[in-house]
Amino acid sequence: MSDQEWIKELINDTEDTVISEKQQKILAAAIDTFSEKGFAASSTSEIAKKAGVAEGTIFRHYKTKKELLxxxxxxxxxxxxxxxxxxxxxxxxxxxxxxxxxxxxxxxxxxxxxxxxxxxxxxxxxxxxxxxxxxxxxxxxxxxxxxxxxxxxxxxxxxxxxxxxxxxxxxxxxxxxxxxxxxxxxxxxxxxxxxxxxxxxxxxxxxxxxxxxxxxxx
Missing domain, CATH: 1.10.357 (Tetracycline Repressor; domain 2)
Structure with missing residues (x-):
């Protein structure tokens, strides 16, 4: 199972929570980056690049890097x-x-x-x-x-x-x-x-x- 498939299964497995495809990509990229480099050494710009989205897109969904974590x-x-x-x-x-x-x-x-x-x-x-x-x-x-x-x-x-x-x-x-x-x-x-x-x-x-x-x- 890919990171995006796993994230979708994990977070969408409730009646009241649905996330977009972009959010799935952001979360998958964040998992990969945080896991590899640690939270403190990771940047939202790096996560955005890996997810294929603009950095501003991350902050539309998550106000801070801590909130993303x-x-x-x-x-x-x-x-x-x-x-x-x-x-x-x-x-x-x-x-x-x-x-x-x-x-x-x-x-x-x-x-x-x-x-x-x-x-x-x-x-x-x-x-x-x-x-x-x-x-x-x-x-x-x-x-x-x-x-x-x-x-x-x-x-x-x-x-x-x-x-x-x-x-x-x-x-x-x-x-x-x-x-x-x-x-x-x-x-x-x-x-x-x-x-x-x-x-x-x-x-x-x-x-x-x-x-x-x-x-x-x-």
Whole structure:
């Protein structure tokens, strides 16, 4: 799927929002530019040139470059990431029964990896800019707290009761588990994207690394 097709699917997937073909081109060009150069180093003139429109056309639709950024990432969170978390991630991952915590951890790692592979362009912008814009960070925090945190905590407590993982605060185990997965995804896609990666093998290494620490075995 091309950027323009993906943008059209993402933003027009509501009854009350319709964007023009020019807007689709602007958003696709902005995604490409922001992803490649970062928000601060990108110019609206460069985006306009890539989109094949006059720079003034951008400002007729988006008052500032910041508004253009939010037009890309905010709908991604509200209209795409939120349904994904609720329907795919929260339900299909967190509402399954797992025999062991490592099975659950493996499922999360595979699920997140496939998600990043499919939607890397916008996610790269989100990763680059989340530290600098509260408007990007706050919806994500709300989304995680409402649809993921409680289910994640319940699974951890279940395996703690079984004696499978050590008695650390669930918040700590969530951070340990998530940071291990993110610690693979960031180098995989951001730092060394051209390196050959064996995702299945790396996921097993992540699971082994986390479980060795959480099992309490010495």
């Amino acid at each position: 939010l037009a890309i990432v905010t709908p991604t969170m509200a209209k795409f990431a939120a349904p994904f978390f609720i329907k795919t991630f929260a339900k299909e991952v967190f509402e399954k029964e797992y025999e062991h915590y490592e099975d659950f951890l493996r499922m999360i790692a595979k699920n997140r990896l496939e998600f990043v592979k499919k939607h890397f362009s916008v996610l790269k912008i989100f990763i680059q800019e989340i530290a600098f814009h509260d408007e990007l960070r706050e919806p994500y925090q709300k989304l995680f707290n409402e649809h993921v945190y409680g289910k994640f905590k319940k699974i951890i407590e279940h395996f703690q009761e079984k004696g499978e993982i050590i008695d650390l605060p669930p918040e700590t185990i969530i951070r340990m588990s998530a940071s291990s997965i993110i610690g693979y995804i960031l180098p995989r896609f951001i730092l060394f994207p051209n390196q050959e990666w064996d995702d299945d093998k790396e996921i097993e290494h992540i699971v082994e690394f986390v479980m060795y620490g959480l099992s309490g075995k010495r």
